[in-house]
Amino acid sequence: MAGRSMRRLAGAAILVIPGASTFLAAVPAAPETGVIRGKVNVSGTVTFAGTAPPAVAIDMSGDAYCAAANAAEPVRRRTVAIDGEDRLADVVVYVKEGLAAGDRVVPQEAALLDQQKCMYLPHVVALQTRQPILIRNSDETLHNVHVRARHNREFNIGQIRGVESRRAFSTPEVGIRVTCDIHGWMSSSIAVFDHPFFAISGDSGGYSIADLPAGEYLLEAWHASLGTQQQRVTVTAGGTTTVSFTFQAQ
Amino acid sequence: MHVTLVALAASVVAYAPVTRPGVRAHALGGGGQRLAAGLAGWEAQDTAGRGLYGMGCASCHGRDGRGGERGTNVAFTVAVPDFTDCSFSSREPDADWIAVVHEGGPVRGFDSTMPSFAEAFTVEEMQAIIDYVRSFCGESAWPRGELNLPRALHTEKAYPEDEAVTTMSADVDGPGRVVNELVYERRFGARSQIEIGVPFGAAEAPSGGWEAGLGDIGLGVKHTVWHSLAGGTIFSLGGEVVVPTGSESAGLGTGTLVFEPYAAFGQILGSAGFVQLLAGVELPADTDKAAREAVWRGVAGWTLAQDRGFGRSWTPMVEVLGSRDLEGGAKAAWDLVPQLQVSLNTRQHVLANIGVRMPVTDADVRSTTLVVYILWDWFDGGLFSGW
Numbered sequence: 001m002a003g004r005s006m007r008r009l010a011g012a013a014i015l016v017i018p019g020a021s022t023f024l025a026a027v028p029a030a031p032e033t034g035v036i037r038g039k040v041n042v043s044g045t046v047t048f049a050g051t052a053p054p055a056v057a058i059d060m061s062g063d064a065y066c067a068a069a070n071a072a073e074p075v076r077r078r079t080v081a082i083d084g085e086d087r088l089a090d091v092v093v094y095v096k097e098g099l100a101a102g103d104r105v106v107p108q109e110a111a112l113l114d115q116q117k118c119m120y121l122p123h124v125v126a127l128q129t130r131q132p133i134l135i136r137n138s139d140e141t142l143h144n145v146h147v148r149a150r151h152n153r154e155f156n157i158g159q160i161r162g163v164e165s166r167r168a169f170s171t172p173e174v175g176i177r178v179t180c181d182i183h184g185w186m187s188s189s190i191a192v193f194d195h196p197f198f199a200i201s202g203d204s205g206g207y208s209i210a211d212l213p214a215g216e217y218l219l220e221a222w223h224a225s226l227g228t229q230q231q232r233v234t235v236t237a238g239g240t241t242t243v244s245f246t247f248q249a250q
Numbered sequence: 251m252h253v254t255l256v257a258l259a260a261s262v263v264a265y266a267p268v269t270r271p272g273v274r275a276h277a278l279g280g281g282g283q284r285l286a287a288g289l290a291g292w293e294a295q296d297t298a299g300r301g302l303y304g305m306g307c308a309s310c311h312g313r314d315g316r317g318g319e320r321g322t323n324v325a326f327t328v329a330v331p332d333f334t335d336c337s338f339s340s341r342e343p344d345a346d347w348i349a350v351v352h353e354g355g356p357v358r359g360f361d362s363t364m365p366s367f368a369e370a371f372t373v374e375e376m377q378a379i380i381d382y383v384r385s386f387c388g389e390s391a392w393p394r395g396e397l398n399l400p401r402a403l404h405t406e407k408a409y410p411e412d413e414a415v416t417t418m419s420a421d422v423d424g425p426g427r428v429v430n431e432l433v434y435e436r437r438f439g440a441r442s443q444i445e446i447g448v449p450f451g452a453a454e455a456p457s458g459g460w461e462a463g464l465g466d467i468g469l470g471v472k473h474t475v476w477h478s479l480a481g482g483t484i485f486s487l488g489g490e491v492v493v494p495t496g497s498e499s500a501g502l503g504t505g506t507l508v509f510e511p512y513a514a515f516g517q518i519l520g521s522a523g524f525v526q527l528l529a530g531v532e533l534p535a536d537t538d539k540a541a542r543e544a545v546w547r548g549v550a551g552w553t554l555a556q557d558r559g560f561g562r563s564w565t566p567m568v569e570v571l572g573s574r575d576l577e578g579g580a581k582a583a584w585d586l587v588p589q590l591q592v593s594l595n596t597r598q599h600v601l602a603n604i605g606v607r608m609p610v611t612d613a614d615v616r617s618t619t620l621v622v623y624i625l626w627d628w629f630d631g632g633l634f635s636g637w
Contacts, residue, residue: 063322063323141309156354156363157366158365158367159370160370163370183321184323
C-alpha cells in the first residue's frame with residue numbers, strides 16, 4: 001500500500017535512534033562558482049551550566065491509554081539528557097548570518113514527527129522550507145497536532161491511529177510550537193530553514209554541521225525553554241571548526 | 251447563518267472520498283473497536299456514528315456532548331459548544347458543522363483549537379458523527395437550520411430568527427426617496443419570533459425640498475406552524491401591527507394603524523435551490539387614509555459556496571412582489587427584484603444583499619429602487635467576531 005512504503009522511506013531517511021534525539025546531517029548546497037571553496041565541518045557540544053532541575057515524571061493518570069502505554073517506564077520531563085551530566089539534547093544549532101545566497105536543492109525525503117505512547121517523537125524537528133514533513137499518529141488514541149506557526153500558516157490536524165499527514169513550510173521560522181490540546185503535556189517544536197546548515201544536538205550534547213563554505217558566520221543555538229545563544233565563527237578552508245554552547249538556567 | 255444544503259452537497263461532490271497518505275485506520279463498522287481508550291465504556295457494538303464520536307470527538311467535546319466526562323489533561327480553555335442546547339444546535343445546518351469538522355474551526359471564524367479532521371474521517375463518516383451529535387438534542391419542535399432559507403429583500407421568511415437587518419432603499423428615478431429600515435428579530439420558544447421594524451428616511455416633496463423623519467414603526471410576531479427537514483418544508487403564520495409614527499404630510503407614513511396578517515412558506519428544492527412564498531393582507535384601521543390591500547410575494551434562488559463548498563456563500567435570487575387594493579376595480583401592481591446575497595465574514599453570520607426593485611406595471615409612474623441590506627445574525631456572535 002502506498003502509505004506503508006512511504007512510512008518505510010521516511011523511516012530510512014531520518015536517522016532516528018530510539019531513545020535519542022535526531023542528529024541531522026546537513027546536505028551540501030553551495031553552488032560551484034568557479035572558485036574553489038573549502039568545505040568545513042562545524043561541530044561542538046551543547047552543555048548546561050549549573051545544577052539541572054531534577055527530571056519530573058509526567059502525570060498521565062487522567063488518560064487511561066497514555067497511562068497504560070507508559071506504565072512500565074514513566075516519561076520524565078528533563079533538562080539535561082542524562083541525570084548527573086551536563087549535556088543538552090534537542091538544541092537546534094544553525095547558521096543565522098553569513099550565508100551567501102545561492103541555489104539549494106530542497107530535500108525530498110520527508111522529515112518525520114510521530115506520536116508514540118502519547119509523546120511527540122522526536123522532541124524537535126528541523127527541516128528546510130518546502131521540504132515535506134510527515135506527521136503521524138502511531139498511538140491507539142486521538143491526538144491533535146496543533147502547529148502554532150507565526151510566519152507560516154498555523155494549522156491543527158485531528159489524527160486517529162494510523163493517520164499520516166503531509167505538510168510543508170514556506171517560510172524560515174525557528175521555534176514553532178507544536179501541542180496536543182487533548183494531552184496537555186505533549187509539546188514539540190519545529191525549526192524551518194531556507195538552507196541546509198543546521199543540526200540538532202543528541203543525548204551526548206554533540207552536533208555537527210557539514211560542508212560549510214569558508215567564511216564568517218553567526219551561529220545560533222536554540223533551546224525550547226532556555227532561550228538562544230550566539231557565537232561568531234570564522235571558518236577557514238580545509239579544517240574542522242569547533243563551536244560549543246553553554247546554556248544557563250533561566 | 252444562511253448556508254444551505256448546497257454547501258454539503260458541494261462538499262460531498264467536489265471533495266470526493268479522502269485519499270489518505272497513510273493506512274485507513276478503520277472501516278465504518280469497525281470504528282468501535284478502536285475507541286479512545288481514555289474513555290472506558292464505549293462499546294464496539296455502538297452505532298457507527300456514536301463509535302466515531304467516541305474515537306474522534308469525545309476527548310474534547312465530552313461523552314455528554316457539552317464538554318463533560320472527558321480526559322482531565324485537556325490543555326485548552328476555549329469553551330466547547332453545548333450540543334444538548336436545542337436552541338443552539340437546531341439552527342446549525344449540517345453543512346456548517348461538516349465544514350468545521352473538515353477544515354477546522356477557522357473556516358467559520360472559530361478558534362484554531364478545533365482541528366481539521368479531513369485526514370481522519372471521510373465526509374460520510376463526518377455525516378454519521380453529526381447525525382449522532384444531533385441526538386444530544388432530544389426535542390423535535392425546533393425547526394432545523396437547513397430550513398432557514400436566505401432572506402430576500404422584501405419577503406418575510408418562514409423561519410424564526412435572531413437577527414438584525416438594516417435595509418436601505420433609494421429611488422433612482424422620479425421624486426427622491428431614501429428610506430432606511432432597521433429591523434430587529436428575536437426568537438422565543440422553539441418556533442416563535444417577535445420583531446420590530448423602524449423606518450426612517452427622506453422624501454422629496456412635490457413642491458421640491460426634502461422632508462426627513464421617522465416612518466411607521468411595525469411590531470410583529472411569527473410562529474412556525476409546521477416544519478419538516480425531510481420534506482424541506484416550513485410554514486409559518488404571522489402578523490404585524492404598523493403604527494402611524496411617520497409624518498403623513500411628508501409622505502413617510504400612512505397616518506393610520508394597519509394590521510398585516512400573513513402566511514409564509516419555504517421549500518428547499520434539490521440540493522441548492524429554494525422557493526419562498528408569502529401571502530397576506532394589509533388592513534388599515536382608517537380606510538380613508540389607506541386602502542385595504544392583498545399582498546403576495548415569491549422568491550426563487552439557489553446558493554453556491556466557494557472553496558470546495560466550505561467557503562463564502564453566494565445566493566442569487568429573484569423576488570416577485572404583487573399587491574392589489576381590495577376595493578373593486580383596482581389593478582394589481584407587480585415588481586421584479588433580482589438580487590444577490592453574499593456572506594461577508596468567515597462566520598457567515600454577517601451578510602449583504604443588493605438588488606434592484608423594478609416596477610413591471612405602471613413603470614412610467616412608479617420608481618425603480620436600489621435596495622441593499624446588511625444582515626447580522628446576532629445569535630452566532632458579535633458583529634465584529636468571526637471575521
